[in-house]
Amino acid sequence: MAGLRISITPQFSVTTPLVHFSFRLADVSTATVSRVPGRTVVTLPENTWGGVLTRQQKAWLHSVAAEELRNFARGYLPGRLRELAASVGVEVGGITIKNMSSRWGSCSVRRNVNLSLWLMLAPPHLIDYVILHELAHLGEMNHGPRFWALLDKYTSCRARQLDREMKHFGKRLYSEYF
Numbered sequence: 001m002a003g004l005r006i007s008i009t010p011q012f013s014v015t016t017p018l019v020h021f022s023f024r025l026a027d028v029s030t031a032t033v034s035r036v037p038g039r040t041v042v043t044l045p046e047n048t049w050g051g052v053l054t055r056q057q058k059a060w061l062h063s064v065a066a067e068e069l070r071n072f073a074r075g076y077l078p079g080r081l082r083e084l085a086a087s088v089g090v091e092v093g094g095i096t097i098k099n100m101s102s103r104w105g106s107c108s109v110r111r112n113v114n115l116s117l118w119l120m121l122a123p124p125h126l127i128d129y130v131i132l133h134e135l136a137h138l139g140e141m142n143h144g145p146r147f148w149a150l151l152d153k154y155t156s157c158r159a160r161q162l163d164r165e166m167k168h169f170g171k172r173l174y175s176e177y178f
Contacts, residue, residue, distance in 0.1 A: 008061040010049040018127075019072045019120050021065065025049060040068045066099050070117040073097045077115050081131050088154050090135045104166070105134045109141065118173075126169055129155065129162040 013022035020039040025046035034041045042064055049057070078095045085092045093111035100106070100116040107113045113134045119127055132154040140147040151159040 008058070008065045009053070010044055010061065012061065012065060014121055016121060017124055018076055019069065021068050021072070023061070023065075040071075042068070066117060069120050070097055070099070072120045073115065073117045077119070077127070077131075080127065081113060081115070081135075084128060084131050085135055088132070088135055090138055092135070092138070104130045104170075107134045107137045111138055113138075121173060122166070122169055126162070126166050129166055133163075 008023075010023045010025055014020075015022075018038075022041055024041055024043050026043050028043055028045050030045065032043045034043065053061075074097055077097060081092065081095055091111060092113055093108075094113070096112065096114045097117050098114050100114065100118070103116065104119050104122075105113065105115045113131075115130070115134070119130055122130070133151060136147055136151040136154055139150050148159055155162055
């Protein structure tokens with residue numbers, strides 16, 4: 001996921017089992033946001049978003065999409081992390097959702113776990129893999145053999161397979177939005 005910088009346009013739309021988010025162009029005078037549980041639609045004035053986008057427009061679209069994904073992430077990731085931590089018997093400190101552009105997650109020696117809001121674009125089983133990956137780091141703070149053995153224990157011996165799948169997902173995400 002190195003250097004993740006998703007190119008958000010007025011046509012951006014994402015639907016996963018956990019997230020339904022889209023921009024929609026319409027004959028309106030100002031942008032509006034419509035939220036129902038599990039779904040967000042941002043309606044944009046079509047006469048403002050034609051042609052080449054300015055740097056400011058791109059930045060605004062990106063920030064709106066990031067904040068909506070952050071909202072979805074706050075509603076899902078902390079609870080899921082706590083569930084998985086309990087299932088593998090790991091104690092976690094704080095949980096933070098960040099707009100990380102170069103990794104899906106990270107953790108600290110203080111047992112704090114950081115997760116990228118962009119993780120919400122992944123399928124649920126890959127979100128679980130990233131969470132379990134970070135939980136394994138709380139037991140082994142490197143990517144050595146003991147780390148992979150612990151992660152295998154957490155993933156029913158599927159650690160390397162899930163790692164490859166997550167890397168493939170990141171490349172596919174990159175090719176879709178860049």
